[in-house]
Amino acid sequence: MIGRVEEIARPRDFIVRDIEICKTQIVVTRDLDGKINAFHNVCSHRTNKVVLEARGSAPAFACSYHKWVFGLDGSLRGVPDADGFIGLDKSKCGLQKVACETWNGFIFVNLEREPNVTLKEFLGAFGETWDGLYLPFVDNPVIIVADLECNWKAIADGFSEAYHGAAIHPNTIGGVFLTKDNPFGRPHDMQFRGPHHWAVISGNPDYTLPEAFQIERLVSSGGISTTGNSFGGESQNEIDRMLAHPAINGSGANPWINELTGIFPNFHIDLSPGGFWTHQFWPVSPSRTRWESKWYIANATDLRTRFQQEHYVAKLSEIMLEDVGNVERVQQGIESRVKPFMELGDPEALIRHTLFHLDKWINAASAAEALAD
Ligand code: FES
Ligand SMILES: [Fe+2]
Structure with a gap:
Protein backbone atom coordinates (compact mmCIF):
# COMPACT_ATOMS: atom_id res chain seq x y z
CA MET A 1 0.00 0.00 0.00
CA ASN A 116 0.60 -12.84 -11.35
CA VAL A 117 -2.57 -11.92 -9.44
CA THR A 118 -4.86 -8.88 -9.30
CA LEU A 119 -5.40 -6.90 -6.11
CA LYS A 120 -8.90 -8.40 -5.89
CA GLU A 121 -7.43 -11.90 -6.07
CA PHE A 122 -4.75 -11.01 -3.53
CA LEU A 123 -7.23 -9.58 -1.00
CA GLY A 124 -9.73 -12.38 -1.68
CA ALA A 125 -12.43 -12.92 0.94
CA PHE A 126 -10.79 -10.40 3.28
CA GLY A 127 -11.14 -7.69 0.64
CA GLU A 128 -14.79 -8.58 0.04
CA THR A 129 -15.64 -8.59 3.75
CA TRP A 130 -14.06 -5.21 4.40
CA ASP A 131 -14.89 -3.51 1.10
CA GLY A 132 -16.98 -0.33 1.20
CA LEU A 133 -15.48 0.97 4.44
CA TYR A 134 -16.31 4.61 5.05
CA LEU A 135 -13.12 6.12 6.47
CA PRO A 136 -13.63 9.40 8.33
CA PHE A 137 -11.16 12.34 8.31
CA VAL A 138 -9.06 10.48 5.80
CA ASP A 139 -7.41 13.67 4.54
CA ASN A 140 -6.24 14.71 8.01
CA PRO A 141 -3.79 12.21 9.51
CA VAL A 142 -1.48 12.71 12.47
CA ILE A 143 1.65 10.95 11.18
CA ILE A 144 4.23 9.18 13.31
CA VAL A 145 7.34 7.91 11.51
CA ALA A 146 10.27 6.16 13.16
CA ASP A 147 13.36 4.38 11.88
CA LEU A 148 14.00 1.43 14.14
CA GLU A 149 16.94 -0.94 14.37
CA CYS A 150 14.94 -4.11 14.01
CA ASN A 151 13.34 -6.42 11.51
CA TRP A 152 9.89 -5.26 10.34
CA LYS A 153 8.31 -8.35 11.92
CA ALA A 154 9.49 -7.31 15.39
CA ILE A 155 7.30 -4.20 15.15
CA ALA A 156 4.42 -5.73 13.21
CA ASP A 157 4.16 -8.49 15.82
CA GLY A 158 3.75 -5.92 18.60
CA PHE A 159 0.74 -4.44 16.83
CA SER A 160 -0.76 -7.90 16.23
CA GLU A 161 -1.52 -8.85 19.82
CA ALA A 162 -3.00 -7.31 22.98
CA TYR A 163 -1.14 -9.73 25.29
CA HIS A 164 1.42 -7.01 26.04
CA GLY A 165 -1.28 -4.61 27.30
CA ALA A 166 -1.10 -5.54 30.97
CA ALA A 167 2.71 -5.37 30.97
CA ILE A 168 3.43 -2.17 29.07
CA HIS A 169 0.21 -0.12 28.98
CA PRO A 170 -1.08 -0.28 32.59
CA ASN A 171 -0.76 3.48 33.07
CA THR A 172 -2.08 4.60 29.67
CA ILE A 173 -4.70 2.51 27.84
CA GLY A 174 -4.56 -0.77 29.77
CA GLY A 175 -7.66 0.06 31.81
CA VAL A 176 -9.70 0.64 28.67
CA PHE A 177 -9.69 -3.02 27.68
CA LEU A 178 -8.35 -5.09 30.59
CA THR A 179 -10.92 -6.40 33.05
CA LYS A 180 -11.07 -8.78 36.02
CA ASP A 181 -12.48 -11.45 33.71
CA ASN A 182 -10.01 -10.74 30.92
CA PRO A 183 -6.89 -9.41 32.67
CA PHE A 184 -4.55 -10.15 29.75
CA GLY A 185 -6.67 -8.76 26.94
CA ARG A 186 -7.42 -12.02 25.14
CA PRO A 187 -9.10 -11.29 21.80
CA HIS A 188 -12.86 -11.70 21.69
CA ASP A 189 -12.56 -13.21 18.22
CA MET A 190 -10.00 -13.81 15.47
CA GLN A 191 -10.73 -14.38 11.80
CA PHE A 192 -8.39 -15.58 9.06
CA ARG A 193 -8.90 -15.16 5.31
CA GLY A 194 -6.01 -16.34 3.16
CA PRO A 195 -2.90 -14.54 4.44
CA HIS A 196 -4.99 -11.67 5.88
CA HIS A 197 -6.77 -11.58 9.22
CA TRP A 198 -8.47 -9.56 11.90
CA ALA A 199 -9.04 -9.68 15.65
CA VAL A 200 -11.78 -8.21 17.78
CA ILE A 201 -10.80 -6.70 21.13
CA SER A 202 -13.49 -6.12 23.73
CA GLY A 203 -13.44 -3.21 26.15
CA ASN A 204 -13.84 -2.65 29.85
CA PRO A 205 -17.49 -1.64 30.43
CA ASP A 206 -16.62 -0.16 33.82
CA TYR A 207 -13.83 2.07 32.56
CA THR A 208 -13.85 5.66 33.71
CA LEU A 209 -11.02 8.14 33.34
CA PRO A 210 -8.88 7.98 36.49
CA GLU A 211 -8.80 11.01 38.80
CA ALA A 212 -5.15 11.53 37.93
CA PHE A 213 -6.00 12.13 34.22
CA GLN A 214 -7.17 15.64 35.00
CA ILE A 215 -6.53 17.26 31.64
CA GLU A 216 -8.08 14.34 29.79
CA ARG A 217 -11.14 14.57 32.02
CA LEU A 218 -11.35 18.25 31.25
CA VAL A 219 -11.15 17.88 27.46
CA SER A 220 -13.24 14.73 27.15
CA SER A 221 -16.41 15.97 28.78
CA GLY A 222 -18.28 15.37 25.52
CA GLY A 223 -18.01 11.64 26.17
CA ILE A 224 -15.23 9.33 27.18
CA SER A 225 -13.38 8.15 24.14
CA THR A 226 -11.38 4.98 24.21
CA THR A 227 -8.82 6.32 21.79
CA GLY A 228 -9.25 10.00 22.40
CA ASN A 229 -10.15 10.93 18.85
CA SER A 230 -13.89 11.11 19.26
CA PHE A 231 -14.83 14.75 19.36
CA GLY A 232 -18.61 14.72 19.40
CA GLY A 233 -21.00 16.63 17.13
CA GLU A 234 -20.27 16.50 13.42
CA SER A 235 -17.23 14.30 13.82
CA GLN A 236 -19.30 11.69 15.66
CA ASN A 237 -21.61 11.47 12.64
CA GLU A 238 -18.57 10.72 10.49
CA ILE A 239 -17.44 8.01 12.88
CA ASP A 240 -20.94 6.55 13.01
CA ARG A 241 -20.85 6.19 9.21
CA MET A 242 -17.68 4.12 9.56
CA LEU A 243 -19.15 2.05 12.39
CA ALA A 244 -22.18 1.16 10.26
CA HIS A 245 -20.04 -1.23 8.20
CA PRO A 246 -21.51 -4.72 8.61
CA ALA A 247 -18.15 -6.44 9.19
CA ILE A 248 -17.36 -4.41 12.31
CA ASN A 249 -17.72 -6.39 15.52
CA GLY A 250 -19.18 -9.38 13.73
CA SER A 251 -18.67 -11.45 16.88
CA GLY A 252 -20.66 -9.10 19.11
CA ALA A 253 -18.05 -7.96 21.65
CA ASN A 254 -19.72 -5.85 24.32
CA PRO A 255 -18.36 -3.28 24.52
CA TRP A 256 -16.46 -3.46 21.26
CA ILE A 257 -13.27 -1.47 21.35
CA ASN A 258 -10.98 -2.40 18.48
CA GLU A 259 -10.94 -4.29 15.22
CA LEU A 260 -7.33 -4.99 14.34
CA THR A 261 -7.16 -5.88 10.66
CA GLY A 262 -3.93 -7.04 9.06
CA ILE A 263 -3.40 -7.01 5.30
CA PHE A 264 -0.52 -9.32 4.53
CA PRO A 265 2.27 -8.69 5.06
CA ASN A 266 2.90 -5.18 6.40
CA PHE A 267 -0.27 -3.07 6.49
CA HIS A 268 -2.72 -2.75 9.40
CA ILE A 269 -6.01 -0.87 9.51
CA ASP A 270 -7.36 -0.46 13.05
CA LEU A 271 -10.96 0.53 13.64
CA SER A 272 -12.30 1.73 16.97
CA PRO A 273 -15.29 3.61 18.41
CA GLY A 274 -13.13 6.75 18.18
CA GLY A 275 -12.10 6.47 14.53
CA PHE A 276 -9.40 4.60 12.61
CA TRP A 277 -5.66 4.46 12.16
CA THR A 278 -3.13 2.56 10.06
CA HIS A 279 0.34 1.10 10.51
CA GLN A 280 2.86 0.26 7.82
CA PHE A 281 6.06 -1.59 8.51
CA TRP A 282 8.55 -0.91 5.71
CA PRO A 283 11.62 -3.13 5.75
CA VAL A 284 14.73 -1.11 4.90
CA SER A 285 17.09 -4.02 5.50
CA PRO A 286 16.77 -7.28 7.48
CA SER A 287 17.55 -5.32 10.65
CA ARG A 288 16.09 -1.87 9.92
CA THR A 289 12.48 -0.77 9.57
CA ARG A 290 10.68 2.45 8.83
CA TRP A 291 7.44 2.38 10.78
CA GLU A 292 4.71 4.76 9.58
CA SER A 293 1.60 5.19 11.65
CA LYS A 294 -1.28 7.47 10.63
CA TRP A 295 -4.07 8.50 12.98
CA TYR A 296 -6.97 10.17 11.25
CA ILE A 297 -8.68 12.96 13.17
CA ALA A 298 -11.30 15.62 12.49
CA ASN A 299 -10.26 19.05 11.33
CA ALA A 300 -10.45 21.14 14.50
CA THR A 301 -12.91 23.98 14.06
CA ASP A 302 -12.80 25.34 17.60
CA LEU A 303 -10.22 25.82 20.31
CA ARG A 304 -11.58 23.13 22.57
CA THR A 305 -11.29 20.48 19.86
CA ARG A 306 -7.82 21.69 18.98
CA PHE A 307 -6.75 21.44 22.61
CA GLN A 308 -8.27 17.96 22.86
CA GLN A 309 -6.36 16.92 19.74
CA GLU A 310 -3.06 18.26 21.08
CA HIS A 311 -3.64 16.27 24.23
CA TYR A 312 -4.57 13.23 22.16
CA VAL A 313 -1.36 13.43 20.13
CA ALA A 314 0.72 13.72 23.32
CA LYS A 315 -0.98 10.69 24.85
CA LEU A 316 -0.75 8.76 21.62
CA SER A 317 2.99 9.39 21.45
CA GLU A 318 3.34 8.05 24.97
CA ILE A 319 1.41 4.87 24.08
CA MET A 320 3.38 4.35 20.87
CA LEU A 321 6.66 4.73 22.75
CA GLU A 322 5.46 1.99 25.08
CA ASP A 323 4.62 -0.16 22.05
CA VAL A 324 7.97 0.13 20.31
CA GLY A 325 10.08 0.34 23.48
CA ASN A 326 11.08 -3.33 23.36
CA VAL A 327 11.49 -3.99 19.66
CA GLU A 328 15.17 -3.13 19.26
CA ARG A 329 16.04 -5.33 22.23
CA VAL A 330 13.98 -8.13 20.64
CA GLN A 331 16.08 -7.72 17.48
CA GLN A 332 19.29 -7.97 19.49
CA GLY A 333 17.97 -11.20 20.99
CA ILE A 334 17.16 -12.58 17.54
CA GLU A 335 20.61 -11.68 16.22
CA SER A 336 22.26 -13.43 19.17
CA ARG A 337 20.90 -16.68 17.64
CA VAL A 338 20.55 -18.05 21.16
CA LYS A 339 16.95 -19.16 20.64
CA PRO A 340 16.05 -21.43 17.73
CA PHE A 341 12.32 -20.62 18.06
CA MET A 342 9.83 -18.36 19.85
CA GLU A 343 6.90 -19.41 22.02
CA LEU A 344 3.66 -17.97 20.63
CA GLY A 345 0.45 -18.40 22.62
CA ASP A 346 -3.09 -18.54 21.28
CA PRO A 347 -3.68 -14.80 21.95
CA GLU A 348 -0.72 -14.29 19.59
CA ALA A 349 -2.30 -16.38 16.83
CA LEU A 350 -2.24 -13.49 14.33
CA ILE A 351 1.57 -13.58 14.53
CA ARG A 352 1.57 -17.34 13.95
CA HIS A 353 -0.75 -16.84 11.00
CA THR A 354 1.52 -14.26 9.36
CA LEU A 355 4.58 -16.46 9.92
CA PHE A 356 2.81 -19.44 8.34
CA HIS A 357 1.98 -17.39 5.25
CA LEU A 358 5.40 -15.73 5.05
CA ASP A 359 6.91 -19.18 4.86
CA LYS A 360 4.42 -20.08 2.14
CA TRP A 361 5.17 -16.93 0.11
CA ILE A 362 8.93 -17.35 0.41
CA ASN A 363 8.75 -20.91 -0.88
CA ALA A 364 6.04 -20.48 -3.55
CA ALA A 365 6.94 -20.15 -7.22
CA SER A 366 4.29 -17.47 -7.78
CA ALA A 367 1.80 -15.27 -5.94
CA ALA A 368 -1.04 -17.46 -7.19
CA GLU A 369 0.66 -20.53 -5.73
CA ALA A 370 1.23 -18.72 -2.42
CA LEU A 371 -2.44 -17.77 -2.25
CA ALA A 372 -3.69 -21.27 -3.06
CA ASP A 373 -5.09 -23.31 -0.15
S1 FES B 1 17.32 12.93 -19.62
FE1 FES B 1 17.20 11.68 -17.90
S2 FES B 1 19.15 10.82 -17.72
FE2 FES B 1 19.26 12.01 -19.52
FE1 LIG C 1 0.14 -1.79 22.45
Whole structure:
Protein backbone atom coordinates (compact mmCIF):
# COMPACT_ATOMS: atom_id res chain seq x y z
CA MET A 1 0.00 0.00 0.00
CA ILE A 2 1.60 3.17 -1.14
CA GLY A 3 -0.86 6.00 -0.55
CA ARG A 4 -4.41 7.27 -0.49
CA VAL A 5 -6.48 8.53 -3.41
CA GLU A 6 -6.99 11.84 -1.55
CA GLU A 7 -3.25 12.50 -1.79
CA ILE A 8 -3.64 12.79 -5.56
CA ALA A 9 -7.17 14.17 -5.55
CA ARG A 10 -6.93 16.34 -8.69
CA PRO A 11 -5.62 15.69 -12.21
CA ARG A 12 -1.85 16.43 -12.39
CA ASP A 13 -1.34 15.63 -8.67
CA PHE A 14 1.51 13.25 -7.90
CA ILE A 15 3.27 11.62 -4.96
CA VAL A 16 6.64 9.88 -4.83
CA ARG A 17 7.27 6.98 -2.46
CA ASP A 18 10.48 5.14 -1.58
CA ILE A 19 10.48 1.37 -1.38
CA GLU A 20 13.96 1.05 0.06
CA ILE A 21 14.07 -2.72 0.32
CA CYS A 22 13.47 -2.91 -3.45
CA LYS A 23 15.91 -0.05 -4.05
CA THR A 24 13.33 1.88 -6.02
CA GLN A 25 11.11 4.89 -5.89
CA ILE A 26 7.56 4.92 -7.25
CA VAL A 27 5.78 7.92 -8.75
CA VAL A 28 1.98 7.83 -8.50
CA THR A 29 0.03 10.33 -10.60
CA ARG A 30 -3.52 11.24 -11.51
CA ASP A 31 -3.69 11.99 -15.21
CA LEU A 32 -6.07 14.34 -17.03
CA ASP A 33 -8.63 11.54 -17.41
CA GLY A 34 -8.62 11.04 -13.65
CA LYS A 35 -6.83 7.70 -13.98
CA ILE A 36 -4.20 6.72 -11.42
CA ASN A 37 -0.81 5.68 -12.86
CA ALA A 38 2.33 4.39 -11.18
CA PHE A 39 5.85 4.05 -12.53
CA HIS A 40 9.43 3.72 -11.38
CA ASN A 41 11.23 7.02 -10.95
CA VAL A 42 14.04 6.04 -13.32
CA CYS A 43 14.68 8.00 -16.50
CA SER A 44 14.53 5.99 -19.72
CA HIS A 45 17.58 7.85 -21.01
CA ARG A 46 20.39 7.24 -18.51
CA THR A 47 18.52 6.25 -15.32
CA ASN A 48 18.52 9.57 -13.50
CA LYS A 49 15.68 10.24 -11.06
CA VAL A 50 13.03 12.14 -13.00
CA VAL A 51 10.77 13.49 -10.24
CA LEU A 52 12.67 15.15 -7.41
CA GLU A 53 9.79 16.47 -5.26
CA ALA A 54 7.97 14.24 -2.76
CA ARG A 55 4.58 15.48 -3.95
CA GLY A 56 3.04 18.19 -6.06
CA SER A 57 1.12 18.98 -9.19
CA ALA A 58 2.63 19.04 -12.68
CA PRO A 59 1.47 18.75 -16.30
CA ALA A 60 4.51 16.57 -17.16
CA PHE A 61 7.92 15.63 -15.77
CA ALA A 62 11.24 16.81 -17.25
CA CYS A 63 14.37 14.92 -16.23
CA SER A 64 16.92 17.39 -14.91
CA TYR A 65 19.90 15.75 -16.69
CA HIS A 66 19.09 16.14 -20.43
CA LYS A 67 15.43 17.22 -20.27
CA TRP A 68 13.66 14.19 -21.61
CA VAL A 69 9.99 14.86 -20.87
CA PHE A 70 7.47 12.29 -19.65
CA GLY A 71 3.67 12.58 -19.43
CA LEU A 72 1.51 11.91 -16.38
CA ASP A 73 1.05 8.35 -17.66
CA GLY A 74 4.83 7.89 -17.85
CA SER A 75 4.98 7.97 -21.66
CA LEU A 76 7.93 9.69 -23.32
CA ARG A 77 6.75 13.00 -24.78
CA GLY A 78 9.90 14.86 -25.75
CA VAL A 79 13.59 14.27 -26.46
CA PRO A 80 15.92 17.24 -27.08
CA ASP A 81 17.89 16.79 -30.32
CA ALA A 82 16.01 13.57 -31.00
CA ASP A 83 17.67 13.24 -34.44
CA GLY A 84 20.88 12.34 -32.64
CA PHE A 85 19.32 9.01 -31.54
CA ILE A 86 19.21 6.70 -34.53
CA GLY A 87 16.07 4.55 -34.57
CA LEU A 88 14.76 5.86 -31.25
CA ASP A 89 11.23 4.48 -30.73
CA LYS A 90 9.64 6.87 -28.25
CA SER A 91 6.69 4.56 -27.72
CA LYS A 92 9.07 2.03 -26.14
CA CYS A 93 10.87 4.56 -23.93
CA GLY A 94 8.24 5.46 -21.36
CA LEU A 95 8.99 5.22 -17.65
CA GLN A 96 8.71 1.63 -16.42
CA LYS A 97 5.08 1.15 -15.46
CA VAL A 98 4.04 -0.39 -12.16
CA ALA A 99 0.68 -2.11 -11.76
CA CYS A 100 -1.55 -0.18 -9.36
CA GLU A 101 -5.08 -0.68 -8.13
CA THR A 102 -7.20 0.75 -5.33
CA TRP A 103 -9.28 -0.73 -2.54
CA ASN A 104 -11.22 1.41 -0.05
CA GLY A 105 -9.27 4.42 -1.37
CA PHE A 106 -5.87 2.86 -0.60
CA ILE A 107 -3.49 2.68 -3.57
CA PHE A 108 -1.65 -0.63 -3.89
CA VAL A 109 1.24 -1.28 -6.28
CA ASN A 110 2.60 -4.58 -7.54
CA LEU A 111 6.25 -4.48 -8.62
CA GLU A 112 6.03 -7.65 -10.70
CA ARG A 113 6.38 -6.64 -14.37
CA GLU A 114 3.48 -8.91 -15.27
CA PRO A 115 1.43 -9.26 -12.06
CA ASN A 116 0.60 -12.84 -11.35
CA VAL A 117 -2.57 -11.92 -9.44
CA THR A 118 -4.86 -8.88 -9.30
CA LEU A 119 -5.40 -6.90 -6.11
CA LYS A 120 -8.90 -8.40 -5.89
CA GLU A 121 -7.43 -11.90 -6.07
CA PHE A 122 -4.75 -11.01 -3.53
CA LEU A 123 -7.23 -9.58 -1.00
CA GLY A 124 -9.73 -12.38 -1.68
CA ALA A 125 -12.43 -12.92 0.94
CA PHE A 126 -10.79 -10.40 3.28
CA GLY A 127 -11.14 -7.69 0.64
CA GLU A 128 -14.79 -8.58 0.04
CA THR A 129 -15.64 -8.59 3.75
CA TRP A 130 -14.06 -5.21 4.40
CA ASP A 131 -14.89 -3.51 1.10
CA GLY A 132 -16.98 -0.33 1.20
CA LEU A 133 -15.48 0.97 4.44
CA TYR A 134 -16.31 4.61 5.05
CA LEU A 135 -13.12 6.12 6.47
CA PRO A 136 -13.63 9.40 8.33
CA PHE A 137 -11.16 12.34 8.31
CA VAL A 138 -9.06 10.48 5.80
CA ASP A 139 -7.41 13.67 4.54
CA ASN A 140 -6.24 14.71 8.01
CA PRO A 141 -3.79 12.21 9.51
CA VAL A 142 -1.48 12.71 12.47
CA ILE A 143 1.65 10.95 11.18
CA ILE A 144 4.23 9.18 13.31
CA VAL A 145 7.34 7.91 11.51
CA ALA A 146 10.27 6.16 13.16
CA ASP A 147 13.36 4.38 11.88
CA LEU A 148 14.00 1.43 14.14
CA GLU A 149 16.94 -0.94 14.37
CA CYS A 150 14.94 -4.11 14.01
CA ASN A 151 13.34 -6.42 11.51
CA TRP A 152 9.89 -5.26 10.34
CA LYS A 153 8.31 -8.35 11.92
CA ALA A 154 9.49 -7.31 15.39
CA ILE A 155 7.30 -4.20 15.15
CA ALA A 156 4.42 -5.73 13.21
CA ASP A 157 4.16 -8.49 15.82
CA GLY A 158 3.75 -5.92 18.60
CA PHE A 159 0.74 -4.44 16.83
CA SER A 160 -0.76 -7.90 16.23
CA GLU A 161 -1.52 -8.85 19.82
CA ALA A 162 -3.00 -7.31 22.98
CA TYR A 163 -1.14 -9.73 25.29
CA HIS A 164 1.42 -7.01 26.04
CA GLY A 165 -1.28 -4.61 27.30
CA ALA A 166 -1.10 -5.54 30.97
CA ALA A 167 2.71 -5.37 30.97
CA ILE A 168 3.43 -2.17 29.07
CA HIS A 169 0.21 -0.12 28.98
CA PRO A 170 -1.08 -0.28 32.59
CA ASN A 171 -0.76 3.48 33.07
CA THR A 172 -2.08 4.60 29.67
CA ILE A 173 -4.70 2.51 27.84
CA GLY A 174 -4.56 -0.77 29.77
CA GLY A 175 -7.66 0.06 31.81
CA VAL A 176 -9.70 0.64 28.67
CA PHE A 177 -9.69 -3.02 27.68
CA LEU A 178 -8.35 -5.09 30.59
CA THR A 179 -10.92 -6.40 33.05
CA LYS A 180 -11.07 -8.78 36.02
CA ASP A 181 -12.48 -11.45 33.71
CA ASN A 182 -10.01 -10.74 30.92
CA PRO A 183 -6.89 -9.41 32.67
CA PHE A 184 -4.55 -10.15 29.75
CA GLY A 185 -6.67 -8.76 26.94
CA ARG A 186 -7.42 -12.02 25.14
CA PRO A 187 -9.10 -11.29 21.80
CA HIS A 188 -12.86 -11.70 21.69
CA ASP A 189 -12.56 -13.21 18.22
CA MET A 190 -10.00 -13.81 15.47
CA GLN A 191 -10.73 -14.38 11.80
CA PHE A 192 -8.39 -15.58 9.06
CA ARG A 193 -8.90 -15.16 5.31
CA GLY A 194 -6.01 -16.34 3.16
CA PRO A 195 -2.90 -14.54 4.44
CA HIS A 196 -4.99 -11.67 5.88
CA HIS A 197 -6.77 -11.58 9.22
CA TRP A 198 -8.47 -9.56 11.90
CA ALA A 199 -9.04 -9.68 15.65
CA VAL A 200 -11.78 -8.21 17.78
CA ILE A 201 -10.80 -6.70 21.13
CA SER A 202 -13.49 -6.12 23.73
CA GLY A 203 -13.44 -3.21 26.15
CA ASN A 204 -13.84 -2.65 29.85
CA PRO A 205 -17.49 -1.64 30.43
CA ASP A 206 -16.62 -0.16 33.82
CA TYR A 207 -13.83 2.07 32.56
CA THR A 208 -13.85 5.66 33.71
CA LEU A 209 -11.02 8.14 33.34
CA PRO A 210 -8.88 7.98 36.49
CA GLU A 211 -8.80 11.01 38.80
CA ALA A 212 -5.15 11.53 37.93
CA PHE A 213 -6.00 12.13 34.22
CA GLN A 214 -7.17 15.64 35.00
CA ILE A 215 -6.53 17.26 31.64
CA GLU A 216 -8.08 14.34 29.79
CA ARG A 217 -11.14 14.57 32.02
CA LEU A 218 -11.35 18.25 31.25
CA VAL A 219 -11.15 17.88 27.46
CA SER A 220 -13.24 14.73 27.15
CA SER A 221 -16.41 15.97 28.78
CA GLY A 222 -18.28 15.37 25.52
CA GLY A 223 -18.01 11.64 26.17
CA ILE A 224 -15.23 9.33 27.18
CA SER A 225 -13.38 8.15 24.14
CA THR A 226 -11.38 4.98 24.21
CA THR A 227 -8.82 6.32 21.79
CA GLY A 228 -9.25 10.00 22.40
CA ASN A 229 -10.15 10.93 18.85
CA SER A 230 -13.89 11.11 19.26
CA PHE A 231 -14.83 14.75 19.36
CA GLY A 232 -18.61 14.72 19.40
CA GLY A 233 -21.00 16.63 17.13
CA GLU A 234 -20.27 16.50 13.42
CA SER A 235 -17.23 14.30 13.82
CA GLN A 236 -19.30 11.69 15.66
CA ASN A 237 -21.61 11.47 12.64
CA GLU A 238 -18.57 10.72 10.49
CA ILE A 239 -17.44 8.01 12.88
CA ASP A 240 -20.94 6.55 13.01
CA ARG A 241 -20.85 6.19 9.21
CA MET A 242 -17.68 4.12 9.56
CA LEU A 243 -19.15 2.05 12.39
CA ALA A 244 -22.18 1.16 10.26
CA HIS A 245 -20.04 -1.23 8.20
CA PRO A 246 -21.51 -4.72 8.61
CA ALA A 247 -18.15 -6.44 9.19
CA ILE A 248 -17.36 -4.41 12.31
CA ASN A 249 -17.72 -6.39 15.52
CA GLY A 250 -19.18 -9.38 13.73
CA SER A 251 -18.67 -11.45 16.88
CA GLY A 252 -20.66 -9.10 19.11
CA ALA A 253 -18.05 -7.96 21.65
CA ASN A 254 -19.72 -5.85 24.32
CA PRO A 255 -18.36 -3.28 24.52
CA TRP A 256 -16.46 -3.46 21.26
CA ILE A 257 -13.27 -1.47 21.35
CA ASN A 258 -10.98 -2.40 18.48
CA GLU A 259 -10.94 -4.29 15.22
CA LEU A 260 -7.33 -4.99 14.34
CA THR A 261 -7.16 -5.88 10.66
CA GLY A 262 -3.93 -7.04 9.06
CA ILE A 263 -3.40 -7.01 5.30
CA PHE A 264 -0.52 -9.32 4.53
CA PRO A 265 2.27 -8.69 5.06
CA ASN A 266 2.90 -5.18 6.40
CA PHE A 267 -0.27 -3.07 6.49
CA HIS A 268 -2.72 -2.75 9.40
CA ILE A 269 -6.01 -0.87 9.51
CA ASP A 270 -7.36 -0.46 13.05
CA LEU A 271 -10.96 0.53 13.64
CA SER A 272 -12.30 1.73 16.97
CA PRO A 273 -15.29 3.61 18.41
CA GLY A 274 -13.13 6.75 18.18
CA GLY A 275 -12.10 6.47 14.53
CA PHE A 276 -9.40 4.60 12.61
CA TRP A 277 -5.66 4.46 12.16
CA THR A 278 -3.13 2.56 10.06
CA HIS A 279 0.34 1.10 10.51
CA GLN A 280 2.86 0.26 7.82
CA PHE A 281 6.06 -1.59 8.51
CA TRP A 282 8.55 -0.91 5.71
CA PRO A 283 11.62 -3.13 5.75
CA VAL A 284 14.73 -1.11 4.90
CA SER A 285 17.09 -4.02 5.50
CA PRO A 286 16.77 -7.28 7.48
CA SER A 287 17.55 -5.32 10.65
CA ARG A 288 16.09 -1.87 9.92
CA THR A 289 12.48 -0.77 9.57
CA ARG A 290 10.68 2.45 8.83
CA TRP A 291 7.44 2.38 10.78
CA GLU A 292 4.71 4.76 9.58
CA SER A 293 1.60 5.19 11.65
CA LYS A 294 -1.28 7.47 10.63
CA TRP A 295 -4.07 8.50 12.98
CA TYR A 296 -6.97 10.17 11.25
CA ILE A 297 -8.68 12.96 13.17
CA ALA A 298 -11.30 15.62 12.49
CA ASN A 299 -10.26 19.05 11.33
CA ALA A 300 -10.45 21.14 14.50
CA THR A 301 -12.91 23.98 14.06
CA ASP A 302 -12.80 25.34 17.60
CA LEU A 303 -10.22 25.82 20.31
CA ARG A 304 -11.58 23.13 22.57
CA THR A 305 -11.29 20.48 19.86
CA ARG A 306 -7.82 21.69 18.98
CA PHE A 307 -6.75 21.44 22.61
CA GLN A 308 -8.27 17.96 22.86
CA GLN A 309 -6.36 16.92 19.74
CA GLU A 310 -3.06 18.26 21.08
CA HIS A 311 -3.64 16.27 24.23
CA TYR A 312 -4.57 13.23 22.16
CA VAL A 313 -1.36 13.43 20.13
CA ALA A 314 0.72 13.72 23.32
CA LYS A 315 -0.98 10.69 24.85
CA LEU A 316 -0.75 8.76 21.62
CA SER A 317 2.99 9.39 21.45
CA GLU A 318 3.34 8.05 24.97
CA ILE A 319 1.41 4.87 24.08
CA MET A 320 3.38 4.35 20.87
CA LEU A 321 6.66 4.73 22.75
CA GLU A 322 5.46 1.99 25.08
CA ASP A 323 4.62 -0.16 22.05
CA VAL A 324 7.97 0.13 20.31
CA GLY A 325 10.08 0.34 23.48
CA ASN A 326 11.08 -3.33 23.36
CA VAL A 327 11.49 -3.99 19.66
CA GLU A 328 15.17 -3.13 19.26
CA ARG A 329 16.04 -5.33 22.23
CA VAL A 330 13.98 -8.13 20.64
CA GLN A 331 16.08 -7.72 17.48
CA GLN A 332 19.29 -7.97 19.49
CA GLY A 333 17.97 -11.20 20.99
CA ILE A 334 17.16 -12.58 17.54
CA GLU A 335 20.61 -11.68 16.22
CA SER A 336 22.26 -13.43 19.17
CA ARG A 337 20.90 -16.68 17.64
CA VAL A 338 20.55 -18.05 21.16
CA LYS A 339 16.95 -19.16 20.64
CA PRO A 340 16.05 -21.43 17.73
CA PHE A 341 12.32 -20.62 18.06
CA MET A 342 9.83 -18.36 19.85
CA GLU A 343 6.90 -19.41 22.02
CA LEU A 344 3.66 -17.97 20.63
CA GLY A 345 0.45 -18.40 22.62
CA ASP A 346 -3.09 -18.54 21.28
CA PRO A 347 -3.68 -14.80 21.95
CA GLU A 348 -0.72 -14.29 19.59
CA ALA A 349 -2.30 -16.38 16.83
CA LEU A 350 -2.24 -13.49 14.33
CA ILE A 351 1.57 -13.58 14.53
CA ARG A 352 1.57 -17.34 13.95
CA HIS A 353 -0.75 -16.84 11.00
CA THR A 354 1.52 -14.26 9.36
CA LEU A 355 4.58 -16.46 9.92
CA PHE A 356 2.81 -19.44 8.34
CA HIS A 357 1.98 -17.39 5.25
CA LEU A 358 5.40 -15.73 5.05
CA ASP A 359 6.91 -19.18 4.86
CA LYS A 360 4.42 -20.08 2.14
CA TRP A 361 5.17 -16.93 0.11
CA ILE A 362 8.93 -17.35 0.41
CA ASN A 363 8.75 -20.91 -0.88
CA ALA A 364 6.04 -20.48 -3.55
CA ALA A 365 6.94 -20.15 -7.22
CA SER A 366 4.29 -17.47 -7.78
CA ALA A 367 1.80 -15.27 -5.94
CA ALA A 368 -1.04 -17.46 -7.19
CA GLU A 369 0.66 -20.53 -5.73
CA ALA A 370 1.23 -18.72 -2.42
CA LEU A 371 -2.44 -17.77 -2.25
CA ALA A 372 -3.69 -21.27 -3.06
CA ASP A 373 -5.09 -23.31 -0.15
S1 FES B 1 19.15 10.82 -17.72
FE1 FES B 1 17.20 11.68 -17.90
S2 FES B 1 17.32 12.93 -19.62
FE2 FES B 1 19.26 12.01 -19.52
FE1 LIG C 1 0.14 -1.79 22.45
